[in-house]
Amino acid sequence: MKYPLLLSLLAGMQLQLQAQQPASAPEDYLEAINTKKELELQSRVGALPLRNAGPTIMSGRVTDLAVNPQDPTEFYVAYASGGLWHTANNGTTFTPVMDNAPTQNIGDIAVDWKNEIIWVGTGENNASRSSYAGIGMLRSDDRGTTWTHVGLPDSHHIGRILLHPEDPNTLWVGVAGHLYSPNEERGVYKSTDGGKTWSKTLYIDEETGIIDMAMVPGNPELIFATAWQKDRKAWNFKGNGKGSGIYKSTDGGETWTLLTTEDSGFPTGEGVGRIGIAVYDQNTIYAIHDNQYHREKEKSETKKDDRLEKDDFKAMDTETFLALDNKKLNEYLKTNGFQEKYRAENVKQLVKSGSVNPADLAKYLEDANTMLFDTPVIGAEVFKSTDGGKTWTKTHEDSIDDLFYSYGYYFCQIAVDPGNPEKLYAGGVPIIRSDDGGKTWISINGDNVHSDHHAIWINPEKPGHIINGNDGGVNISYDDGESWIKNNTPSVGQFYAIEVDDQKPYNIYGGLQDNGVWKAPHNAQESSSWHQRGQYPWEMIMGGDGMQVEVDSRNPEIVYTGFQFGNYFRLNLETKERKYIQPKHELGESPYRFNWQTPILLSPHNSDILYLGGNKLMRSLDRGDNWKAISEDLTAGGKRGNVAYGTLTTISESPFTFGFLYTGSDDGMIQRSTDGGSSWQLISESLPKDLWVSRVSASGHNENRVYAALNGYRWDDFTPYIFVSEDRGNTWKNISSNLPLSPVNAILEDPGNENLLFAGTDNGLYISFDRGASWEPFSNDLPQVAVHDLVIQERAKDLVVGTHGRSIYIVNIEALQQADAATLQSEITLFEPEDIRYSPRWGKSGTWSDPYEPEFSFTVYAKSEGTLKLSVKSESGLEMRTTDMEVKKGFNTLSYDLRADENGIRAWNKKNKKESLKEADNGATYLPKGTYSISVSKNGTTHEKSFEIK
Numbered sequence: 001m002k003y004p005l006l007l008s009l010l011a012g013m014q015l016q017l018q019a020q021q022p023a024s025a026p027e028d029y030l031e032a033i034n035t036k037k038e039l040e041l042q043s044r045v046g047a048l049p050l051r052n053a054g055p056t057i058m059s060g061r062v063t064d065l066a067v068n069p070q071d072p073t074e075f076y077v078a079y080a081s082g083g084l085w086h087t088a089n090n091g092t093t094f095t096p097v098m099d100n101a102p103t104q105n106i107g108d109i110a111v112d113w114k115n116e117i118i119w120v121g122t123g124e125n126n127a128s129r130s131s132y133a134g135i136g137m138l139r140s141d142d143r144g145t146t147w148t149h150v151g152l153p154d155s156h157h158i159g160r161i162l163l164h165p166e167d168p169n170t171l172w173v174g175v176a177g178h179l180y181s182p183n184e185e186r187g188v189y190k191s192t193d194g195g196k197t198w199s200k201t202l203y204i205d206e207e208t209g210i211i212d213m214a215m216v217p218g219n220p221e222l223i224f225a226t227a228w229q230k231d232r233k234a235w236n237f238k239g240n241g242k243g244s245g246i247y248k249s250t251d252g253g254e255t256w257t258l259l260t261t262e263d264s265g266f267p268t269g270e271g272v273g274r275i276g277i278a279v280y281d282q283n284t285i286y287a288i289h290d291n292q293y294h295r296e297k298e299k300s301e302t303k304k305d306d307r308l309e310k311d312d313f314k315a316m317d318t319e320t321f322l323a324l325d326n327k328k329l330n331e332y333l334k335t336n337g338f339q340e341k342y343r344a345e346n347v348k349q350l351v352k353s354g355s356v357n358p359a360d361l362a363k364y365l366e367d368a369n370t371m372l373f374d375t376p377v378i379g380a381e382v383f384k385s386t387d388g389g390k391t392w393t394k395t396h397e398d399s400i401d402d403l404f405y406s407y408g409y410y411f412c413q414i415a416v417d418p419g420n421p422e423k424l425y426a427g428g429v430p431i432i433r434s435d436d437g438g439k440t441w442i443s444i445n446g447d448n449v450h451s452d453h454h455a456i457w458i459n460p461e462k463p464g465h466i467i468n469g470n471d472g473g474v475n476i477s478y479d480d481g482e483s484w485i486k487n488n489t490p491s492v493g494q495f496y497a498i499e500v501d502d503q504k505p506y507n508i509y510g511g512l513q514d515n516g517v518w519k520a521p522h523n524a525q526e527s528s529s530w531h532q533r534g535q536y537p538w539e540m541i542m543g544g545d546g547m548q549v550e551v552d553s554r555n556p557e558i559v560y561t562g563f564q565f566g567n568y569f570r571l572n573l574e575t576k577e578r579k580y581i582q583p584k585h586e587l588g589e590s591p592y593r594f595n596w597q598t599p600i601l602l603s604p605h606n607s608d609i610l611y612l613g614g615n616k617l618m619r620s621l622d623r624g625d626n627w628k629a630i631s632e633d634l635t636a637g638g639k640r641g642n643v644a645y646g647t648l649t650t651i652s653e654s655p656f657t658f659g660f661l662y663t664g665s666d667d668g669m670i671q672r673s674t675d676g677g678s679s680w681q682l683i684s685e686s687l688p689k690d691l692w693v694s695r696v697s698a699s700g701h702n703e704n705r706v707y708a709a710l711n712g713y714r715w716d717d718f719t720p721y722i723f724v725s726e727d728r729g730n731t732w733k734n735i736s737s738n739l740p741l742s743p744v745n746a747i748l749e750d751p752g753n754e755n756l757l758f759a760g761t762d763n764g765l766y767i768s769f770d771r772g773a774s775w776e777p778f779s780n781d782l783p784q785v786a787v788h789d790l791v792i793q794e795r796a797k798d799l800v801v802g803t804h805g806r807s808i809y810i811v812n813i814e815a816l817q818q819a820d821a822a823t824l825q826s827e828i829t830l831f832e833p834e835d836i837r838y839s840p841r842w843g844k845s846g847t848w849s850d851p852y853e854p855e856f857s858f859t860v861y862a863k864s865e866g867t868l869k870l871s872v873k874s875e876s877g878l879e880m881r882t883t884d885m886e887v888k889k890g891f892n893t894l895s896y897d898l899r900a901d902e903n904g905i906r907a908w909n910k911k912n913k914k915e916s917l918k919e920a921d922n923g924a925t926y927l928p929k930g931t932y933s934i935s936v937s938k939n940g941t942t943h944e945k946s947f948e949i950k
Contacts, residue, residue: 024718024741026154026185029135032718032741033102033149036764036777036784039740043776044824044861044890045767045816050782050801050809052491053508054526055538058450058515059473060492060805063124065455066111067467072459075467077474078106080124081132081786081805082492084144091467091474091487097144099783103763104805105132107158107176115168117141119195121158125211126454127179127232127239127409129596130494130513130804132762132786133157133716137173139195150195154178154185156716159211159228164220169194172253174210174225179232181716182206188213188225190253201249202256207231208243214279217418222282223249224389225256226275230409234666234692234714236641239409240292244272248389259389266383266392267291276412280421285385286438287392288426290408291378295399308332310365316358321351336365339584347587356588364584367591368565368644379404380428382414382438395438403428413453418460427453431468433481444481452514471514491526491807496597498802499549500793501556509559510789510802511546517561518546519573522798522810541571550602550610560602560624565644566594566614570624581624583612592616593638595647595666605658613648617663617677630677635665652706654698662706662729664693670708672729683729688712688721694745701754704728709744713762720744720761724772735772748790753817758799760787765801767816769824782809815859815891823861827941828868830934833858835948838929842898843920851922856896856947860936862887868938870896872904875931878911880904887938896934898949899924 040046061080068074073090076097083104085094098104098120107125111118122134136152152158157176164170170192177186186209188202202210208229216222225248229241245260245268260266271293278286308328313321326344333342350356380400383392403426404411413427422437430445431453445451450472459465464480473488494513501507505521512518517540524537544563552558560581562568570579585592592614603609610620615638616629638646647666654660659676663669668691670684684693691710699705706729710721720739723732735757736744742763750756757768759775765787766775782801789802797814815831823829833856841852862868865888872881880900887894900908900917905925909916917925927949935944 024716028741029153033135035740039777040779043779045776046779047888047890047892048778048811049780049893050778050811052806053522053808053810054491054524055493055518055520055807056491056526057488057536057538058493058512058518059488059490060494061471061513062455062469062474063106063126064108065457065467065469066109067457068113070113072465076109076111077469078109079492079805080126081105081494082490083783084109084120085490086144091476094490098147101138101147102784103135104783104785105134107134108161110161110163112163112168116143117168118144119161119171121161121173123155123157125157125159125176127230131157131179133179137195151198152185152189154183159209160213162213162215162223165218172213172223174213176211176228177209178716180714188253188256201253202247204243207241211274212277214277216279216282219282221250221252223253224277224279224285226277228274233641235639235643235645237409237643239290240271240273242270244275246275246277246287246389264390264392267293274409274412276414278414278416280416283386283388284421285389286414286416286424287383288412288414289381289383290404290412291381293378294376295378310362313358313361318351318358321358322348338364342587350587360588363591364587368594377406379408382426384438396440400441403430403432405429410452413456415456415458417458417463419463425456425458425466427456431481446481446484448486449475449484492805493807494804495788495802495808496546497548498789498791498800498808499551500791500800501551502553502795503556506793506796508800508808509549509551510808511548511561514545516540516544516546517542517549541573542569547597548600550600552602552607554607560600560610564596566598566612568598568600568612583614583618583627593644593647595644595649597649599648599651601651601653603653603658604655611651613651613663615646615648617648617651619677631680634663634671634680635669636667649693650696652696652698654703655700656703660698662696662698664696664708666692668693668710670696670729686732687723691715691721695747697747697749699749700751707747707749709747711743711745713743718743722747722759722772737772737774739766739775745786745788746790748792750817751792751794756816758790760790760801762786769819778811815861819861825863826861827863828936828938828943829861830936830943830945831859832945833934833947835950838949842926843922843924845921854898854926856898857893858934860887860892860894862889862892862938865889866938868936871935873933878904878907880908880927898927900927
């Protein structure tokens with residue numbers, strides 16, 4: 001190489017330029033859709049089937065419902081990242097109707113039942129950590145068979161859609177706008193030509209969008225809209241501002257007037273958060289508000305007892321602390337989980353020496369999880385107007401506590417019974433009901449109803465009939481919330497992380513958004529038959545927001561997992577023992593910062609050794625009983641805000657050498673240690689800056705090779721970033737190549753074939769046969785859904801795919817692992833088929849069941865689409881079956897029913913007169929036990945393998 005330094009500088013400049021690019025442009029989204037369509041047509045894995053393995057019963061986040069007003073047993077359910085599902089039997093079963101759409105991310109839906117037009121506003125309307133952006137408005141005129149993109153591509157997140165009750169071409173859309181950056185495509189948009197063109201009729205500013213809208217029943221001239229100013233960053237979320245308020249239009253959405261002025265009675269100013277609205281008639285309107293103003297401190301009241309509390313220490317002086325009763329101090333220390341070494345006598349000694357202050361006993365407990373719930377904000381408030389929105393009055397005197405906590409930005413749903421203006425429903429952590437116009441409230445969160453509620457439909461014809469959508473799916477009540485039916489059959493789980501063990505059959509483990517950690521055998525069948533057996537095949541092993549899972553390779557009953565912000569446990573699934581193992585900082589130090597999805601890793605060299613990442617990397621040599629920080633801060637140091645930031649997000653240890661470690665952080669830092677954490681080197685200087693390191697992974701084929709994936713989603717940058725280094729991270733090469741616009745969550749190297757890579761993005765799953773030089777999408781049975789995690793079960797040769805919206809998929813990759821360069825250029829290749837066990841039940845009918853028919857599957861690679869000839873011969877050379885089969889380009893899983901054809905039957909019976917073949921009940925004649933050859937031929941090329949019917 002003539003100019004190595006110059007080339008290195010140019011490569012670095014290219015990476016720096018990538019880091020400086022702005023948020024992705026709307027035309028790029030549409031181009032990415034077309035690019036992926038073209039890639040799917042050419043993909044060599046496009047025909048490979050992926051099997052959905054569930055689970056279903058815990059479901060995923062619902063964002064909206066659309067119910068047929070003539071028949072409430074028919075309705076559509078919109079899931080935040082799981083697409084649109086339809087039922088015509090009151091939720092007994094559902095059918096997905098958006099699987100061929102370019103996204104599964106939904107903010108709101110509206111259905112014109114008379115003209116059978118479905119409108120979908122893409123991009124979730126909740127501003128959570130995993131609220132995925134959309135691509136604008138979609139329309140279907142054939143009940144979801146096909147979808148057309150009809151504008152607003154830069155909206156990202158759509159709050160609400162209203163349809164004109166008479167004119168199918170007129171509709172209004174409330175656009176919430178970008179989640180992580182300012183943009184101008186937000187506000188109220190109106191179309192009068194069925195979505196061909198749009199006019200923006202209400203615009204406030206580039207940080208304020210429209211989150212909710214409601215029309216006066218039967219009067220499309222009178223519309224209310226709620227504006228919401230917010231600013232989410234990876235380190236901070238401000239869900240309130242002066243731009244938030246309620247607007248009204250009296251001319252069909254052409255012009256708008258701000259109702260919530262300073263003299264209106266409704267809160268105004270910086271503390272105004274998200275607002276939900278419900279309209280009973282032109283005069284009576286209700287609004288629920290996430291009030292972010294701080295509560296006034298209540299007058300101090302005498303404690304019911306004299307137990308010490310966290311706040312007692314915040315202003316305590318040393319003299320007062322040293323005079324505390326040791327018994328009471330020890331009770332505080334033990335109750336709040338202080339390490340064993342921190343007990344009254346030695347803590348007092350630390351305070352006396354000046355190394356610790358009394359306030360540190362409060363700070364010790366203030367991690368991200370407690371701050372999420374310990375909040376001084378006013379929170380949920382309900383207001384009522386009886387004069388069409390001119391003035392507002394709060395409906396209740398007491399605070400509505402424990403409905404929103406500090407994250408009301410996630411809720412603000414209110415509904416009024418169309419037949420009773422005094423009956424209200426509100427959604428938050430529980431779902432609550434008021435029978436007196438909002439003066440008092442009761443919880444109607446039933447035993448089988450999940451928390452976190454986002455959609456409420458009330459039957460105008462049948463009081464007490466409610467359909468509710470929440471983080472755990474759909475529930476229906478016919479007695480006003482006294483009891484509920486759970487209606488979860490769609491496989492729409494939102495997984496953060498997955499894992500497998502090596503049992504037979506192997507188990508899949510996974511952490512779900514707000515639905516805990518679950519486990520099941522990989523071959524568990526999803527059906528309602530478990531209602532009869534009494535046991536669902538998937539079992540919850542941990543609650544909360546389920547996070548990463550590690551399984552002891554020596555004893556699969558020992559599992560490490562937990563919930564948000566590093567709250568991890570060691571579980572013994574056999575004995576039901578559970579030990580809390582989160583590492584604790586030293587008293588007097590700043591608390592460790594733990595990411596929402598805190599990374600953990602069992603060492604591939606010793607299953608007693610566990611790593612856990614805060615802002616430092618922690619290591620335990622005794623399965624989490626004791627911890628040591630083996631690094632200083634491996635992040636950029638964090639940023640001031642209300643979200644934990646400057647945290648580790650990914651850990652990898654080289655399978656070649658113990659202590660050869662890599663870490664990645666949420667602020668773009670990749671660090672390396674080759675000596676077990678004694679020293680660390682920053683190796684990401686040349687990579688794009690500040691981006692979330694979604695994965696760093698040491699190669700299992702080359703000790704010097706390491707892969708990294710960066711994710712710009714939290715900067716509204718949807719560029720795919722995947723890099724490889726062949727020198728331990730000293731230099732990097734971009735291998736994103738032809739990946740369409742979509743952030744990358746996971747990069748996985750195949751353990752058997754070093755050229756084979758898999759990538760999970762926010763819009764699907766990809767494979768590379770050439771170590772990232774080019775990528776091809778999977779698309780058979782897998783919709784355009786976010787893929788969060790990937791793992792390979794090596795013995796079974798299964799790729800297990802954890803999606804954030806459509807649960808878990810499995811695809812066997814044995815043929816892909818065997819495919820070398822010669823195979824990929826061959827006209828036709830037949831891969832080794834598995835033997836099958838003979839059954840005398842083949843073709844036999846049960847009294848009430850169809851005949852049982854066998855299925856023999858095998859995989860074929862075809863260089864091009866076309867027809868192949870299949871031939872099956874007996875061990876003695878008799879041709880038992882010939883037939884033509886259609887194949888697509890690439891890998892095909894084909895199925896042969898093990899029947900002999902007429903020529904084969906005659907040939908067999910002629911040679912084996914004493915063992916002639918018998919016809920089964922269904923008229924088929926099946927092959928008997930024995931060894932057979934199977935061959936495939938295409939364009940003059942033949943490939944043959946053998947298999948046995950045992």
